[in-house]
Amino acid sequence: MKIVKVSDYQEMSEWAGKQVIEKVKSVRQPILGLATGSTPEGLYRYLIEANKNHDVSFENVTTFNLDEYIGLDRDDPNSYHYFMKEKLFDQIDIDPNRTHLPNGVAADIEQECLDYEALIKKTGVIDLQILGLGVNGHIAFNEPGTSFTSRTQRTDLVEETIEANARFFENKADVPTQAITMGIETIMESKEIILLASGENKAEAVKRLVEGEVTEDFPASILQKHPHVTIVIDEAAASLL
Numbered sequence: 001m002k003i004v005k006v007s008d009y010q011e012m013s014e015w016a017g018k019q020v021i022e023k024v025k026s027v028r029q030p031i032l033g034l035a036t037g038s039t040p041e042g043l044y045r046y047l048i049e050a051n052k053n054h055d056v057s058f059e060n061v062t063t064f065n066l067d068e069y070i071g072l073d074r075d076d077p078n079s080y081h082y083f084m085k086e087k088l089f090d091q092i093d094i095d096p097n098r099t100h101l102p103n104g105v106a107a108d109i110e111q112e113c114l115d116y117e118a119l120i121k122k123t124g125v126i127d128l129q130i131l132g133l134g135v136n137g138h139i140a141f142n143e144p145g146t147s148f149t150s151r152t153q154r155t156d157l158v159e160e161t162i163e164a165n166a167r168f169f170e171n172k173a174d175v176p177t178q179a180i181t182m183g184i185e186t187i188m189e190s191k192e193i194i195l196l197a198s199g200e201n202k203a204e205a206v207k208r209l210v211e212g213e214v215t216e217d218f219p220a221s222i223l224q225k226h227p228h229v230t231i232v233i234d235e236a237a238a239s240l241l
């Protein structure tokens with residue numbers, strides 16, 4: 001596990017942006033795994049700028065997002081479909097048909113999970129997976145207690161996650177209680193992973209991720225076992241190391 005300490009959010013975003021661009025340029029048909037949440041927004045802004053300046057093209061890039069809320073339609077402003085369109089896809093030269101997120105309003109959610117997993121397999125192996133970190137150690141929406149051998153599945157969000165994500169919604173009661181999430185094993189199959197964490201509220205989780213035992217009680221701890229993972233943290237997130 002490689003740890004990169006940077007000074008602040010901006011530097012974290014730039015560092016990750018450069019890695020993504022390098023990957024996109026060095027692989028012929030790159031497959032990126034993408035995340036939502038506040039953490040990768042700066043990275044996405046960096047990619048948009050680079051694309052505008054013709055430093056990189058996303059024409060040959062395929063993306064798979066980690067997760068989606070169950071019950072939110074792609075046009076719902078709180079859905080991850082909407083987030084990705086607004087924060088990245090609509091502002092770069094990517095082919096929308098090559099961008100993938102689980103469908104949170106599928107009639108058969110279990111089938112949707114199987115189909116999403118199958119689509120990733122059929123497309124190839126994710127070259128670079130971007131991850132954020134939940135305060136409780138979740139990655140994607142894999143909450144504490146999730147099996148390390150899990151594949152894409154339906155999951156119940158725990159109270160802490162609902163609280164943390166309520167800031168995006170008008171009322172806490174509007175936050176969906178379930179999501180479709182890539183499994184931990186699915187994530188671990190990526191060739192390379194970059195996890196981003198910024199701010200003091202992530203310091204405890206970062207400490208446990210880097211120094212704690214590998215346990216299903218703290219899903220991100222599995223990353224210690226990945227052969228090619230980089231944790232990019234700013235000073236505040238690194239403050240307890």
Ligand code: GLP
Nearest residue numbers: 036037038039132133134140141
């Ligand atoms: C959300 C997402 C995760 C994300 C995490 C942290 O629940 N499902 O993929 O990494 O919470 O979010 P943030 O970056 O906003 O702190």
